[in-house]
Amino acid sequence: MKCRNITLMVFGFALSLFAQDDGQPPTFVSVPQIGNITAGSPIQFEIVISDASPLESVRLYYKTRETRGFTSVEMEKDVNYIAEIPGFEVIEGVLEYYFWAKDAYNNQAFYPEGGERNPLRIKVGRFESEIEPERFSIQMLYPEPNVQTDDDKPTFVFLVHDPDNLLEKNNLRVVLNTTDVSGKLIRDGAVMTYIPERQLSGGSQEVKILLQDQSGKPLFMKRYPVSIGKGSPIADRGERPAWQDxxxxxxxxxxxxxxxxxxxxxxxxxxxxxxxxxxxxxxxxxxxxxxxxxxxxxxxxxxxxxxxxxxxxxxxxxxxxxxxxxxxxxxxxxxxxxxxxxxxxxxxxxxxxxxxxxxxxxxxxxxxxxxxxxxxxxxxxxxxxxxxxxxxxxxxxxxxxxxxxxxxxxxxxxxxxxxxxxxxxxxxxxxxxxxxxxxxxxxxxxxxxxxxxxxxxxxxxxxxxxxxxxxxxxSAELAISATNDLRADDSLLIHEGGLDTTLLNDINDLLGYPLTDDIFLGSAQGMGLSIPFPDLDDFDPASYLIEDVVKRGTYRIAFRTPLDLKWLQVDLNSEYFRVPANFVTIGNPSLQTDIMGLRSGARIRLIKNQLSLTGRYENTFDNVAGNTKNQTTNTESIVGGIGLNFFGLPMVNYSMRIMNRLGEPAEGYENPEELTLNDNVTITHTVSPSYQFTAFKTQFNINASYMLMNYEDANSTDDYNTNYLTQSLTTALTAGFEFPLSMTLGGGFSTTDPEDVTQAGTRFIIHSSRVGYKWMNNRLNTYIGYSMVDGFRDKNGLFDPGESYTDSNEDGQYNDGESYIDEIQLDNSKFTLKAGAGYKIMKNFTLDGNMDLIVVSDEVDVEKEYNEFRFRMKLKYWF
CATH class of the missing domain: 2.20.90 (Lipovitellin-phosvitin complex; beta-sheet shell regions)
Structure with a gap:
């Protein structure tokens, strides 16, 4: 008898080698954008996620300059994880975003690391027909022109629209009143900032932006009036406009x-x-x-x-x-x-x-x-x-x-x-x-x-x-949560908790929903009160507030400050926090629970930001309440990095992270000798070079990121070895020509190689390209591109559930010595061909069309193969 039941294998579970909590958070490989990113058009994000454990939740967080905070949306599993931001939320400017994922063991990770403190940024352009003929603009976002601000030391924020990279070829001058501050500008992609060294005098101010060519000929000039403190805004010269104007x-x-x-x-x-x-x-x-x-x-x-x-x-x-x-x-x-x-x-x-x-x-x-x-x-x-x-x-x-x-x-x-x-x-x-x-x-x-x-x-x-x-x-924050099943009983609250029926009804009326015994009992799954329930028979308010609400509650204390010296700048930050397992807030779905510890970091910038040094230290514990797990794991991480950004040379950033996880039996655990305590170390190296240069009147931009992660578990043996080595590389080359042609080439790979010779390694290969051209004096904008993700995991030389075998004993299960067919465990790919065009029909009327052809191949299970054709047409009118 032959049995065959191919186990579902997809890219997201590429590291699913062992069914245990290895303490490793998910790792990410981003699939690059191909299509145009313009205001009013939806943006689809795709990301490859690998984890040794099943993923429980993946979310995309995004924010525009008009929103107060980040909006989150759950990412759906296709071949990879995808999510789309609707077009009406995509506005001109800079879109910030990051990814968050959590596995079944509550290991969480952000991409990029730091989440909202270090989000990715992409520039959202105007409709092509709205771009000025000179194809260059700088807009001051803050302070708002002609709007009074009480901030006497505002951070000036500018949005740069520079499709032809004029800033790389010419001289930019920014003058505040009569002071040239051009040398103190900080540029991060499309966003440029200037932080005054001292307070500004109140009243009317003026910011003048001037772009000059190498000979000093002005190419662009813009004046922005601002008002600081109690002064009056700068009035426009001439007659006062009517309210209609x-x-x-x-x-x-x-x-x-x-x-x-x-x-x-x-x-x-x-x-x-x-x-x-x-x-x-x-x-x-x-x-x-x-x-x-x-x-x-x-x-x-x-x-x-x-x-x-x-x-x-x-x-x-x-x-x-x-x-x-x-x-x-x-x-x-x-x-x-x-x-x-x-x-x-x-x-x-x-x-x-x-x-x-x-x-x-x-x-x-x-x-x-x-x-x-x-x-x-x-x-x-x-x-x-x-x-x-x-x-x-x-x-x-x-x-x-x-x-x-x-x-x-x-x-x-x-x-x-x-x-x-x-x-x-x-x-x-x-x-x-x-x-x-x-x-x-x-x-x-x-x-x-x-x-x-x-x-x-x-x-x-x-x-x-x-x-x-x-x-x-x-800053400091203290919080208490209460979560319960509305249909549970309330007898324990009355008989054991000592709550009077009338008081309980009053509480229910105040909350708008009934309290139940879940509040009293609590659980690691989130039910209950996030602090110990008070003993109403012997209640000491002061003791309960200090010992239970504060010490055994949920809190975070954070500190940050810059230190500006003559020859260097230092940014310090630190955070101490405690979030027990049963603290629940539906208001923040990505809040990590059952964790407490300290995070601290410093960044030093020298030689006018051309040299930067970073360092971070993190020491955390899980099993905060002491009763959610059999052992408590201490995780200690040390991160060090250096960044080089010298003018005319490639920019290089390097960092190394060492993470140790040590376990100890939970307090009160009866048989600690039966536990296999966590004892592993993960060392991660990351190198990210980038370089911009001009050759043959063409602007080139090259960037790459290489990551090498080595995981070693002291509990590994010859029979059960969980050690592995993971490395990934992503690269991108962008070329902007003197004529309206642009090209982008991207690629990368990610591999995971187990030390156990009986386990096969897993690899992903990602590559993409895009060519764009503008015709008819930029009236017609076209592009074509593709992306491809390949995943492969070879045979392992062992029988695995689902593989075909000969049941010689006819007992319905595989036995040593029986013949079987060793199969490739993963061999699939996703190819996406994209093409699109945007046409300006009238001055304020555009038509866009985009086509996607997706081919999914699976050599292990052909039933998973499919083709997909997607066409999107968009009409846009504005005034």
């Missing part, structure tokens, strides 16, 4: 039709055959008052199945209205407000958000829903052998078929802070969120057993001592 209106509307057809496999439920998106943005501005509105509507015309499924999923339509003024900001619709790290951050709330700004007192209020109602479908029949049997109120037998719905998840939050003397800020943040059981309107109570109705409340106290013009900050 002060009112600025910008609007755009678009229609995006996306057709996605699969060949060789059934159309996936998460990839409908057609999606039509109508979007609109209208922006009004009068002086310091702004009103921004945006909307996105989705519809399926051809794919009826997708239309029906969309009714069973969270809605993708978006509506947002923003009103901004010096005293009050109000947002209605879909937004991602941000309170603090431990309360609300990165969660989308549909409803009302308001920020009241009264000098030293700021208050934010959020009310809405984080999940929308999906009604359940309940069918009844007097007789059935497949449906669930129930009894109605009269005692008659009834059979029910139940298609689960989703209850509304209500959210209400408040955050307020007072800034005393503009140096000490004290604030309180709190929210409550709960599933509305009644929103499902279930006619039969036993059907509620199919659901887990959760309630989550979080309250936090935060303080901040800030001076040195916001550059030196000492």
């Amino acid at each position: 002060k009112l600025k209106i910008n609007a755009n509307v678009g229609l995006d039709s996306d057709y996605d057809i699969f060949y060789g496999k059934e159309q996936p439920e998460n990839r409908p055959m057609d999606v039509h998106k109508a979007s609109a943005r209208v922006r009004f501005r009068y002086g310091k008052i702004q009103l921004n509105t945006s909307a996105l509507l989705n519809a399926h015309v051809m794919d009826e199945k997708a239309h029906d499924l969309s009714l069973r999923r969270q809605p993708l339509n978006r509506l947002r209205v923003d009103f901004r003024s010096p005293l009050l900001d109000v947002t209605f619709g879909d937004a991602s407000p941000e309170f603090t790290e431990l309360t609300l951050k990165g969660t989308r709330v549909r409803g009302l958000s308001a920020w009241l700004k009264l000098g030293w007192w700021h208050t934010a209020y959020v009310q809405g829903t984080t999940r929308q109602l999906i009604k359940p479908i309940v069918e009844t029949h007097p007789d059935s052998i497949h449906w669930q049997m129930m009894r109605n109120l009269t005692g008659d037998t009834l059979y029910v078929n139940h298609d689960k719905g989703t209850p509304v998840r209500e959210f209400r939050g408040l955050s307020t802070s007072m800034d005393f003397y503009r140096h000490f800020r004290l604030g309180v943040s709190a929210f409550k969120s709960y599933d509305d059981v009644s929103s499902l309107n279930l006619e039969y109570e036993p059907l509620e057993d199919h659901y887990l109705f959760l309630a989550n409340s979080v309250v936090g106290l935060n303080s901040e001592l800030h001076f040195n013009h916001e550059r030196t900050v000492l």
Whole structure:
């Protein structure tokens, strides 16, 4: 008898060699962008993630200059992980983004490392027809021209649009009043900043930007008036404009039709055959008052199945209205407000958000829903052998078929802070969120057993001592969470916890949902109170506050400051934190729990930022409460790096990270001799060179990143060896020619080689290219490109579950000595061909078309092979 059951192998599980917690977070390999990135067009991100353990969650975080905080979206698993930012959220300027992933053992990682403190940035250009004829501009984002600011030492932020790399070929001068500050500019891609060395005098100021060629001939000049402190804004010369001239209106509307057809496999439920998106943005501005509105509507015309499924999923339509003024900001619709790290951050709330700004007192209020109602479908029949049997109120037998719905998840939050003397800020943040059981309107109570109705409340106290013009900050935050199942019993709270029934009802009325025994019992899965439940029979408020709320609670203390010396600049930062396993906040889905420790870092810049030294130290513990795991693991990391950025030479950054993990038996564990304690070390080297140069009137940009990671486990033996070596390399070459032709070549690889000779290594190869050309005086913009990801894992010389074998003993299982077919474990690829064109039909009217042809091949299991054709057409009109 022959048996065959090929195990599913995909790129995301390339390192799944051992079913244990090796303490290693996921590693990332980013797939480069190919298509044009312009305002109003959706951006799709794709990333390859490898981990020795199953991945539990992967999210993309992104932020534009118009949003207060990062918005997160769950990435979906295709061949790799993909996510798309809708076009109406893509605005001109700089888009910041980063990735976050968590595996089944709560090991988490950001890409790039540091997450929002060190996000990736891409430039979002205007519509091609909007670019000035001179194809160069510098826009001052902060301080806003003609808008008064109380900051007497503002960080000047400029957005550079430089498609022809004029800054590399010519001289840029930035003058503040009469002082030339060009030598103190810091440029990071499309963003350029200048930090004054001292406070600026109050009143009217002027920033002049001048671009000159080598002979001193002016190519570009722009003046920006600003007002600092109590002074009056610079008035334009000439007559005062009428209010009609002060009112600025910008609007755009678009229609995006996306057709996605699969060949060789059934159309996936998460990839409908057609999606039509109508979007609109209208922006009004009068002086310091702004009103921004945006909307996105989705519809399926051809794919009826997708239309029906969309009714069973969270809605993708978006509506947002923003009103901004010096005293009050109000947002209605879909937004991602941000309170603090431990309360609300990165969660989308549909409803009302308001920020009241009264000098030293700021208050934010959020009310809405984080999940929308999906009604359940309940069918009844007097007789059935497949449906669930129930009894109605009269005692008659009834059979029910139940298609689960989703209850509304209500959210209400408040955050307020007072800034005393503009140096000490004290604030309180709190929210409550709960599933509305009644929103499902279930006619039969036993059907509620199919659901887990959760309630989550979080309250936090935060303080901040800030001076040195916001550059030196000492902050602290303390938070408490409570999470419970709304349908659980409450008898323990009354009989064991000592809560009076009347008091419990009053608490329930205050919260808006019932407290249950989960609060009292708690669990490592997140239920319960994040601090020990008070003993109401012997309650000492002072002792409980210090010993339980603070010492055994959730908190973080952070400090950062620069040190400016004559010959060097030093940036220091440090953070101490404690987050137990049962601290839960639905307001921050990427908050790592069951961890406490210290993180510190320093960066030294010398020789006008041409030489930089970095160092970081991290010492953390898991099993914070001491009862969630059999052992407690101490993780110690040391990072050192050097950066060289000398003019005219390649820029090189190197860093080395050493991470040690040591385990010890949890306190009270009865048989510590039976434990295999963690004892491993990971050494990672990273080198990132880049170089810009001009040859044959062509601007070239070369960058690369190489990573080498060696994992060694002291518990490894000849029979069970978990050691491995991972290395990855990504490179990119961009060429901008004197005529409107641009080319990009990219590639890379990632390999994992186990030390165990019985295990096969895994490799990925990524390569891509893109060619773009503009015709008809930039009226027609075209490009064509491709990307390819190959994954391979060879035979291992051993029998693996799912491989074919000859069952000589006829016992239904493989036995040593029986013949088998050793098979390649992974051999698949994803090839994507992209082409597109954008055409300016009229002055303010464009048509864009993009085509993707995707071919997925799998030599191990041909049933996984398929082809995909995707075509997107977009119409855009603005005024």
